[in-house]
Amino acid sequence: MTATTNEDAVGCLFEFLHSEIVRYVYSAADDVANDKCISHLEAMGCRVGQSLVEHLAKDGQRFKEDLDVMKFICRDFWTAFYKKQVNNLRTNHQGVFVLQDNKFKLLTKMSTGKQFIEHAPRYLAFSCGLVRGALDGLGVNSIVTAEVVNMPAVKFQIMIQKPNTS
Amino acid sequence: MTATTNEDAVGCLFEFLHSEIVRYVYSAADDVANDKCISHLEAMGCRVGQSLVEHLAKDGQRFKEDLDVMKFICRDFWTAFYKKQVNNLRTNHQGVFVLQDNKFKLLTKMSTGKQFIEHAPRYLAFSCGLVRGALDGLGVNSIVTAEVVNMPAVKFQIMIQKPNTS
Numbered sequence: 001m002t003a004t005t006n007e008d009a010v011g012c013l014f015e016f017l018h019s020e021i022v023r024y025v026y027s028a029a030d031d032v033a034n035d036k037c038i039s040h041l042e043a044m045g046c047r048v049g050q051s052l053v054e055h056l057a058k059d060g061q062r063f064k065e066d067l068d069v070m071k072f073i074c075r076d077f078w079t080a081f082y083k084k085q086v087n088n089l090r091t092n093h094q095g096v097f098v099l100q101d102n103k104f105k106l107l108t109k110m111s112t113g114k115q116f117i118e119h120a121p122r123y124l125a126f127s128c129g130l131v132r133g134a135l136d137g138l139g140v141n142s143i144v145t146a147e148v149v150n151m152p153a154v155k156f157q158i159m160i161q162k163p164n165t166s
Numbered sequence: 167m168t169a170t171t172n173e174d175a176v177g178c179l180f181e182f183l184h185s186e187i188v189r190y191v192y193s194a195a196d197d198v199a200n201d202k203c204i205s206h207l208e209a210m211g212c213r214v215g216q217s218l219v220e221h222l223a224k225d226g227q228r229f230k231e232d233l234d235v236m237k238f239i240c241r242d243f244w245t246a247f248y249k250k251q252v253n254n255l256r257t258n259h260q261g262v263f264v265l266q267d268n269k270f271k272l273l274t275k276m277s278t279g280k281q282f283i284e285h286a287p288r289y290l291a292f293s294c295g296l297v298r299g300a301l302d303g304l305g306v307n308s309i310v311t312a313e314v315v316n317m318p319a320v321k322f323q324i325m326i327q328k329p330n331t332s
Contacts, residue, residue, distance in 0.1 A: 013247070016217045017183045020210045021190070028194040044186045051182050081179070 011083055018106060022122050034122075041125035042132075049133025056080055057138065066160055069138050070097050077134055082106075095160040100153065107152035120148045131156060177249055184272055188288050200288075207291035208298075215299025222246060223304065232326055235304050236263050243300055248272075261326040266319065273318035286314045297322060 021044065025037045056076060063069045074086035078101070088100040106123050110116050124146040132144040141161040146154055187210065191203045222242060229235045240252035244267070254266040272289050276282050290312040298310040307327040312320055 012218060012221050013180055013214070014183070016214045017180070017187070020214060021183070021187060024187070024206065024210060025190065025194075028191075040190065044190060048179070048182045048186060052178060055178050 014081060015106065015109070018123075018126060019109075021126065026122065038121060038125045041122065042129035045126035045129025045131075046133035046136070047129075049130040049135075050137045051133075052080075052130075053077070053134040053137035056134075063138065066095070066097075066140060067091065069135065069140055070099070070158070072138070073131060073134060074099055077131075081130070095162065097158040097160070099156040099158065100149070101156070102153045104152050104154040107148070107154065110151060116151065117148050120151070120154075121146075124148070124154060128156065131158065180247060181272065181275070184289075184292060185275075187292065192288065204287060204291045207288065208295035211292035211295025211297075212299035212302070213295075214292075215296040215301075216303045217299075218246075218296075219243070219300040219303035222300075229304065232261070232263075232306060233257065235301065235306055236265070236324070238304070239297060239300060240265055243297075247296070261328065263324040263326070265322040265324065266315070267322070268319045270318050270320040273314070273320065276317060282317065283314050286317070286320075287312075290314070290320060294322065297324065 029037050074089050082105040086099045087102045090098045128144040135142045143159045146156045195203050248271040252265045253268045256264045294310040301308045309325045312322045
């Protein structure tokens with residue numbers, strides 16, 4: 001076994017575990033509980049993101065600006081879990097950041113047809129939580145949502161929540 | 167971020183996702199459903215093991231003897247997921263193999279006291295399934311059980327099921 005095969009297998013582990021989690025959360029719920037499932041998945045992702053970011057940025061890495069935190073998420077965080085960088089990062093310079101991934105790993109196994117777009121949210125909720133948790137671990141409070149552009153392209157919108165200092 | 171930090175984080179991902187899965191499966195069940203939870207976790211592990219072993223042994227690696235399959239599990243499979251090799255492999259040469267891991271990764275975060283041994287099965291079920299699934303993917307039908315020796319040491323017993331040819 002080569003190191004590459006090993007890393008490849010461990011990389012796939014996330015994909016497979018993630019789909020087992022989605023499958024289980026939905027199978028354990030009744031039909032009308034979609035929102036509840038999304039919220040469970042998001043919360044699980046958030047806890048994992050909080051724990052993991054400590055290991056990714058463990059030399060006590062500190063960021064001066066929100067933009068630096070976002071660059072860390074787009075590059076280091078994304079590469080660790082999705083094996084690629086975010087394709088595009090935009091900001092309105094008022095606390096809203098949009099990260100576009102043109103080939104989001106957790107959707108690449110799904111058909112690219114429009115008919116599956118309605119099922120996409122369940123495959124994005126965990127990752128929204130993962131990003132929110134990672135940002136929280138880096139001291140940034142945020143709301144993270146995701147939207148499918150064209151399968152498997154996804155836009156994650158991050159709205160930074162500043163403490164009310166007024 | 168160094169490669170080591172990245173690998174470390176991805177290695178931890180399995181631990182964190184695993185504990186989220188255990189937590190969720192138990193929180194979604196009622197108090198009396200312990201057996202059902204164990205069985206869900208085992209089934210999830212099995213599906214993941216089946217999928218992953220294809221990536222670990224993907225050059226169409228074939229094994230002549232059951233003992234060779236077990237050596238692959240003890241070394242390559244264990245290293246990929248638990249970051250260490252199995253400490254001891256024994257067999258009765260009649261289809262029963264015992265794999266002892268003296269410091270099983272998914273138990274190292276738990277207290278080593280005897281009082282937590284009763285909770286150990288829920289942290290072993292997924293891994294029993296993972297091994298059964300991997301063996302199944304390599305063409306070996308088995309029953310896998312686990313027993314805590316002294317936390318965090320675990321013995322996995324694998325009973326190979328031969329097709330009845332009589």
